[in-house]
Amino acid sequence: MTSYIKDCFYSLSTCISCFPSPQLRINNRSFKIRKLLGEGGFAFVYLVETRGQELFALKKIRCPFGPESVQTAMREVDAYKTFDSPYIIKYVDSSVEQEADGSKSVYILLPYLKNGNLQDAINDHVMNGTHFSEEELMALVVEICHAIKTLHQHRIGGDVSTTTTVPQSSYRLGDDEEQGLVAADELNNSANATPLSELVPYAHRDIKPANIMLSDNGRPILMDLGSCSRARIDVSSRQKALELQDMAAEQCSMPYRAPELFDVKTGANIDERVDVWSLGCTIYTLMYFTSPFEHQTNETGASLNLAIMNGHFTMPASPEYSDQLKGLVKKCLIVDPQERPFIDDVLKAASEEYREV
Structure with a gap:
């Protein structure tokens, strides 16, 4: 519940200096939240700063509906990993964290682009x-x-200079979470067995x-x-x-x-x-x-x-x-x-x- 309140609190203002300076850790890296950059649905994007004063955009996706919503959020992580192009925003890091209320949130660390959108x-x-x-x-x-x-x-597989191998999700469901989960990727099952170097x-x-x-x-x-x-x-x-x-x-x-x-x-x-x-x-x-x-x-x-x-x-x-x-x-x-x-x-x-x- 505390995390929900924090997210609602941040959504009311982009001035983080109005609040105590919050800190968070993602995969053993510490960040200071500077301000809220945007929000939509269950997602919040923050401007964060490392101890070395490097700026990043941190996307937090709340997953209140259990393992299926976590898996959905992790497909976004996999999509960032799939493409290596100056036209696609670069993936930096990600983490799945458990909140105080027992729900999970997915954090995705991305470059901060000061020119906005x-x-x-x-x-x-x-x-x-x-x-x-x-x-x-x-x-x-x-x-x-x-x-x-x-x-x-x-294209996937083949010559890595022109293609990319689609990564597997870095989040795995536990045995108790597997039952009843139907991934949205089943909509694309006709393309699941793609030969190497094929256009996808x-x-x-x-x-x-x-x-x-x-x-x-x-x-x-x-x-x-x-x-x-x-x-x-x-x-x-x-x-x-x-x-x-x-x-x-x-x-x-x-x-x-x-x-x-x-x-x-x-x-x-x-x-x-x-x-x-x-x-x-x-x-x-x-x-x-x-x-x-x-x-x-x-x-x-x-x-x-x-x-x-x-x-x-x-x-x-x-x-x-x-x-x-x-x-x-x-x-x-x-x-x-x-x-x-x-x-x-x-x-x-x-x-x-x-x-x-």
């Missing part, structure tokens, strides 16, 4: 009454496409401005891999359809969620193009500071999920952007996933547009 950049523009220039936007979009391509064209596309499934950090030199970096897993899912039964739909409702932010994840059909084939839809929503948000379907619901009063499933959105008159950029957004926001382009096609179109700006 794209949502912070949007908020700065809103406060200053400014907007991204088209050149700035296109430079960001091209780099975000490269980041997404890292996930969508991932991953999907992030929650691409949005708040999940795209900016490096010291301004490069977009994908973070929050809690929803990231193998992309291609054969929905072979009604049960699997409902499981995927529930998982998407829990892990994928609604304004950026692809329409095929709202009402998953038995027999459907879900793939990495869910991220292309989210990319289109993200580009629109960078242009107009609201997602396309939230803008639509504000304008018409329509339901958000219906607007998304129908693909209805409009482009505001201001600020002004080229027809080519607007066309890129429309290219991503095709409701039928089989007609929606893959990331290579989007990257090619974005690169051509960037050269013309």
Whole structure:
């Protein structure tokens, strides 16, 4: 209970100096909590400092529902370990700790990126009454496409210079915890026996401005891999359809969620193009500071999920952007996933547009 109170207490303020200086230890390393950086659901992200004054971001995921929630949190750890790319935030360390109330929490130590995320950049523009220039936007979009391509064209095993072996989870269930646990990875069981060096596309499934950090030199970096897993899912039964739909409702932010994840059909084939839809929503948000379907619901009063499933959105008159950029957004926001382009096609179109700006 004490830990719950602390987390609620921190969520009320980002000024850690208002409280006694809390200390914590992760795998025999001591950290001082400086302030709360963000929160969402059962997760809290803190700015922490080592004794040597090195700064990190520490993500704490509370797991109040027993071993299944711990296993879910540890899949995020495994996702960070899977990718070695300048476009994916680097994993530093992790630990599973037991709280005073008997529940467990997963701690994930990540680099601290002082430039924040794209949502912070949007908020700065809103406060200053400014907007991204088209050149700035296109430079960001091209780099975000490269980041997404890292996930969508991932390979495992084989030559370690070009591929990565998927790690096993560093958390193991005890014998008393094993019974009744069904891992979400069963949704992807068709890809579980993947030969070495085979292409294994991953999907992030929650691409949005708040999940795209900016490096010291301004490069977009994908973070929050809690929803990231193998992309291609054969929905072979009604049960699997409902499981995927529930998982998407829990892990994928609604304004950026692809329409095929709202009402998953038995027999459907879900793939990495869910991220292309989210990319289109993200580009629109960078242009107009609201997602396309939230803008639509504000304008018409329509339901958000219906607007998304129908693909209805409009482009505001201001600020002004080229027809080519607007066309890129429309290219991503095709409701039928089989007609929606893959990331290579989007990257090619974005690169051509960037050269013309």
